Amino acid sequence: MEEQFEGNDIQVFDFKAFVYRTISYWKWFVLALVVGVYIVYQQNIRREFPYTLSASLTVQDDKNPLFTSNTSLVFNYGGISGKVQEVLLNLKSRKHHEKVVDSLNLYLSYYTQGRFYKTDIYGANPFKFVGLNNAYQVIGQPIKIVFLNDTSFELSYNFGELQQVTLQNFQNKKIKTIAVTNPVFSEVYKFDDYIDLPFFKGSIEKKEEITISNGNEFFIQYSAFDATVSSFVNNYAVTNQQNSPLLVTRLTNKNKAKIVDYINTSVFILERDQLQRKNQYAINTVAFIDKQLARVKSQLNRKADSLNDFMRSNKIFDLENESSLLSTKIENYNEQKEKLNQALMSYNLLKNYLLTSNDFTNFSAPALQGIDDANITAGISKIVSLSVQKSTLESSVRDNVSVFSDLNNQIESLKNVMLENINSVKANIVYQIQSINSKIYSSESEFSTLPENQQKLEAIEREYLLSQSTYNLYLAKRGEADLIKASNISDIILIEPAKDIGQGRNTVNLNIRYVFALVAALIPILIIAFIITFFDNKIHTPNDLSKLAKLPLLGVVGKNNSENNLAVFNKPKSAVAEAFRAVRSSLQFMYKKHELQGTKTVMITSSVSGEGKTFCSINIASVFALSGKKTVLVGLDLRKPKIFGDFDIDNNIGAVNYLIGQNPLEEVVQKTKVNHLDVITSGPIPPNPSELLIGEKMDRFIEELKANYDYIVLDTPPVGLVADALELIEYADASLYVVRQDYTKKEMLSLINDKHKKGEISNISFLYNFYDQKGKYGYGYGYGYGYGYGAYGNGYHENLDDKLSIFARLKSVFKK
Template sequence: MNNKGLIINKSYDPLILRTVLRRYWWWAALLVLTFAACAWVYLRYTKPTYESSMVLQLGDQDNAKDVLNIENINSRENDMSGVVELLRSELLFEKALNKLNLSVSLFSRGEILTEEKYLSSSFNIQPYELSDSSIINQEVAVVSKGRNKVELSYMKGGEKQRVEGMLNEHIQNSDFDIVVKAADPDNFHKVSKENDLFFIFNGREQLSNRLIKDLSVAAIDPNAKTISISFRGHNATLCRDIVQAVSESFIEYDEEQKRQSSENIISFIDAQLDSLSSEVRIAKDSLIEYQRRSQLSDPENVGVSINENANKLQDQLFELEEEYNGLLNVKRKLSKSPNRLEVYKLLPELLGRSYEASLAGHLRELHEFLERKEDLLFEVTENNSEIEIINQRITSKLNIIQRSIAAIEERFSRNISALRAKIGVLEGEAFELPEKKMEFNRLKNIQELNEKYFTLLTEKKVLYEISDAGYASTNRVLSKAKINLAPVAPSRNFVYSAFTFFGLFVGFGLILFRYLTFNEINTVEDLEQILPSQASILGGVPLFKQALEYSQLVVADAPKSIMAESMRKIRTNLNYIHPNYQTIAISSSISGEGKTFVALNLGGIIAMSGKRTVLLDLDLRKPKVHLGLDVDNRVGMSSLIVNQATLEECIHKSKVENLDFITAGPIPPNPSELLLSKRFQEIVAELKESYDVVIIDNPPVGLVSDGIKNLTDSDIPIYVFKSHYSKRVFANRVKELFTMQQLKSLNVILNGVKSNRSSGYGYGYGYGYGYGYGYYDNGYTEEPEAKRNKWYQRIFKRK
């Protein structure tokens, strides 16, 4: 019988569903726990990813626009996309990395994870020189050899290089010159023993390419001109510092670009003014040369005093302009955040100037402040409070100097303007002389035309300088970058939820699969659904909860138990089926379904009713009756059939009055021929004359066909199924018995039915069935209950 076909339950059956849930609910629970443990392992050994972000707002303040009604060329109205692309660019990102101390990266490698120890390492590397660029991006292992000794090792040219040195001292070889610093040598030694420490010389381009992919820049609100800058990485402090450095680099770069743009425009205007100044000077010289060559009386004679006065005024104007240009040069150099050397070089330029006394002292003090700052930077960082105080003093002194320059510049401008006005008056008077006025006027017109263009450009320059002075970039940080110690990935809640959901999904998927492929018979209702209508159900036999190695006659020991009552009910039902029955043949589909147990105890109950009953063990391949009734099996049915023993020699008495039995006897080589022989029929006939009821324990007809004839010849054929053991496909064998073997009737008993009543009785034993002949290998043979109860079955024991 082929019992290995896959059964698919296509309709909803609440009985099957309840059984499957009751039996396999722990699958889902176990899978949830398993996947939760996997989630814990995943979170434990996955490096967390942190994120730091900030919000930057772009802004322009153009005060000159309201006054002069002109817009500054640096004004940024609709350039959000350009700014976003600039923030994403490698150009700006490399500028940001230059602000950070990332020339060397420090790492600590544990058994599984490797962690970058940015600003949190037990040691630090201060590089002074890197002679061989081939070791860039190569691991350099750092091992503590004692309190103050350290060993460095790295691969170069396929060979391992080693160099030893002392902590906090220069370690040099042909490849590099560095200092390994450790504030706490004991802690460094301890950490070196626990983890593998190493560092990497970073190449700027490689470092930028590695980190820039984790930078994210996005416009938040184009109307408000707000931009979000965020960075993700495995070190929260590094994420904060990179975001902060990117924003600072952008603000500085933006201001520098605008300043350079303004300088280029002013430089262009200055170049044009220089050219026109030459033209004006040539025109003036031509006019004077004409007057001299023409011997104009008025300019030479009458206008002598005018010319003298004009020359004196011109000399004064030249001196003022020369000092004014020097002042502008000082102002230009101070506007670029000068260093100490640049300030020092300005002092000689003030010698002999009228404003030397006003500015020299302030510049010397500024030089001292800058010199003091440079000295301090060798000892402390930029964020030190003393550096901040020095910066405040430098800023204050620069403001004082700039205000002084502005005041001097204003005074020079007024004096120059006054001198030019006087010169103009004198020249006007001289040029009004009547002699040769036509030529004089022509030359004068040329001069005035050049001066007009010169004045126009000067006005434009002044307007642009005013516009540029009134324009200021107001880029500001609305939300500062912070160290966020809560990782954004992996999300603990998401991972646990996803793994738990997947565990539930797989668990309930398996339960659904068990429901769809459920192939067990558990209740009498299951039998009613799958058996043909010709089959009658006699009843159920409760599960005997004590583990039995072999079938036993339990009703004799507990005649008032549920087991005995169930057998009495079956005995009563037999009377309805065949009031005068004399032969009962019992079989099943496979081994372990309890046909021998039913035969023994049904025979005991019938015998208790006063009927002389004999039980025949015809399971000649693997007999069990003699084991359950504790007798030897030297002679039995096989001996009787072959006439090697008599009935008197084979019949045994049981402990139940009126119940006798005959064991199977020695196992024959041809059991099928013996059961189909005429001698067997004669033996049954003889027994029927001596006993009221003959019960035949047949071999399982689902495996062999030996007992089918006994089923057809008996008064009451009984077919045994076992709850939670027999498969639904076994019902096909019952159908075959009706269709192919011409059975007129068949009576079914469901063995091992679980009861909620705490009687202690039922039927729970089982045994394997097979002889090594090959034809009992059906795919459903099970081991005894005592052997099958593994530790996990005891934990998840079904109730």
């Protein structure tokens, strides 16, 4: 047992007290739970669940069957797998979603007011707002429309206390703010009338096929373009199984018609862009050939005019066979030379394109026409594939990632290899041209034997035929390019479009929220109870005393509900009165045990003021007096006298007057309304109270009291504040140390416990005051001290609660 008290400075968390404290907060828990359940219920009934619809599409490698081995207008970059990844990234890119939002004008919404929230009526709106082109419209603020009749409506808005509003131009996407001069507005318009407000410009057109009842209310609201796009991007998903050309797109939104239009339009725009890009090679080729045709046609016309003029002036209408054969031979050489020059020009264009261009996703037709070297064609395909991959990643990946550096390095390496190949091919072409020039020169020298006019005619005719051959070649190429463009089809096939077939909303079990409400109500209670219990250092039950000190517990006194401290006198049948009778019995047993004869003295003290020391002194003295014993209550708390007020006596004269020799004992004793009970108040506050209580006069004072009374009750100062009570213990046969429930701190008992262990104090016991069995800590006490809380509590004692009204009882419950 000794170790138990010597280690009482070590604080151990009282889990039992924590549990009971938590239970004592049940009223707050119930209140928090009710509030939480109400909030969750209100949130649940206001929750608008969205829909989720999907569409399926596949990516095919549809090669144009009209392509020939010599047609180098389109390259296959990466095969079907590369195309699937390209389509997937395009579907996820913000740029693609911006096109869809712009196409459907989804930044403009129509609503009706429901019970708890505005409902999006996209696809079912009975009217349409046609905004003025290039006008700034207010964003984030609803405009109210009320139909008055078949021809007119009321437009109104209320901006509240806003000083300015934000506007956006949905053509160039610029945003600005303007000051609000008239925050509240209402005006009647006719359908198709132009509405010219500072932040809302356009007209409202009524849909003829829809009937609207008069008085129906609708709302129009513009949303910021970027925010609208972000909302769709965040709720749009594309999935693809590995090594599969099948893609599934899903969109979640609160309006099914909007989901259907958005998904299908998204796929349509993707098909359109992919086909347009696929046709771009043919488009570029046609543009290039048209320029060349114009040039060659002009040249051909000049040659024809020159030939006709020469033959007309020289009257030449036929050529000899020999001259014809020679001309044919030279013409063939010139055709070969022209093709070689054309090829040389193509390689020069391709070389210049590689050296000057930074984007190779779309090789222009002039850079590709006439390129038939397999290595160079393969290199172009690889550069296109890498460039497309880079372009696709730029729309969805940050600029500073390492993948761009790797792609750039690969493209640069391919460019260097291709430039070397081009130089080699060009050198070969130049050599062939030189060889043909030599043959032409040899053939032309044969004309020296022909007449001069015939030679000139042959030269002019040869130039004419060459130009005509070139013109016919370009015409054939142009027709081929037009045929390719007309026969191209998209590689994207929509297998299953998005469709409203009665799908239900996405449902979530909202009942789980009530569990969260329960936890949310419980956790703060647990935290508060834990913190208070952990830092709590007050005594809450009589059991706490046995853990803190070796002093015995003499009695337990309940909560005083009397109008003053005379609880025993005013309500002799109360539980408090019975408790003090039990204390009297315990004191008499203690006196008998120590074989005390004659006058008995009892001293009452405590740790600090406010623990009920005076209350206990008055009532202990009262129970002794009511037993027929002559008793005196002496107020020795010279610094803070109290006992006189409850007896309706004054404090003008008292123990101080006797101790300083001013008045004899019979003059300081005052009678009370309690039979056999006298009171000696402390009297005026002296300058030296401690010195008055330890002198010889104090010994004489006690001796005189013993000569005149059977019981002496000493009301002393708190030992935790002054040392006066410790000096008075020698005069007491028994000492009571008052401890008040939920008030006395545990560490306050260390002084008296230490004195008792050292043997400096004896015959001292605890008196537990203000015990409340219904309080927050009414657990674990069953020793039956004081009888008032045992079997005698029902029937023999006055039940004060019975005298309270129902309202007072409820009020007392919530005060606890």
